[in-house]
Amino acid sequence: MFIVIVGCGRTGSLLAGSLSRSGHEVVVIEHNPESFALLPVDFSGFQIEGDAAENDILKEGKIESADLVIISTGNDQINYLVSQMAKLNFDVPRIMVRTIDPAVEKMYENDERVEIFSQISLLAENMINKIEREGMR
Numbered sequence: 001m002f003i004v005i006v007g008c009g010r011t012g013s014l015l016a017g018s019l020s021r022s023g024h025e026v027v028v029i030e031h032n033p034e035s036f037a038l039l040p041v042d043f044s045g046f047q048i049e050g051d052a053a054e055n056d057i058l059k060e061g062k063i064e065s066a067d068l069v070i071i072s073t074g075n076d077q078i079n080y081l082v083s084q085m086a087k088l089n090f091d092v093p094r095i096m097v098r099t100i101d102p103a104v105e106k107m108y109e110n111d112e113r114v115e116i117f118s119q120i121s122l123l124a125e126n127m128i129n130k131i132e133r134e135g136m137r
Contacts, residue, residue, distance in 0.1 A: 004029065004066045006052040006082050007073035011098055013038035015070060020045045027061045052082050055089060064090045072098040080107055083114050 001024045005012050008030035017040035020026045026045030029052045030036060036047050050057035052073070063069060069086045071079045079097050086092040092113075099105055099118045108114050 001025070001067045002062075002065055003027070003068045003070065004058075004061050004063050006030075006069065006071045006079075007098075008032075008035040008038060008047075009072065009074060010038065012070070012072040013040070015072065016045060017043050027066075029057060029061050053078060053085070055085070058082075058085060058090065063092060066090075066092050068092070068094045068096065070096045070098075074100065076100050076104040080104070083108075087111075087113055 003019055003024050003026050005016050005026060005028045008016065008028050012028060016026050016028050020043050027048060028039065028045060029048045029050060031051050033049045048057065048061050050060065052058060063086060069092045071082050073079055076099055079099065083095050083097050086095050095114045097114055097116055099116055102118045102121050105116050105118055108116050
């Protein structure tokens, strides 16, 4: 699978390394070149320095050929903008977006191609499931 990852912080770099090791073709787009140092040494994909909110940078990453785009910057507004660009400008079939503020999830309602991963919501859900599974000790 050809995967474009936008954002090379802790989440993006971890995903890039794991997906690369699994044999996927991975391109990482990041505006801060120092963040590429977070990629594992065995990362075999490509790195593109630039602002993913610019069409030319997304084209350089060959986003139009992507099977999946993962957007994991630390900015919910940028994540939303890039998700819409991926969907509307490049017709990417599957888009995964990390959100920070759970209130932002409403922006993606009724968007079947975009999957949302809210750190806070996922953490709370896991904790609640654990409490319900184990009960109060």
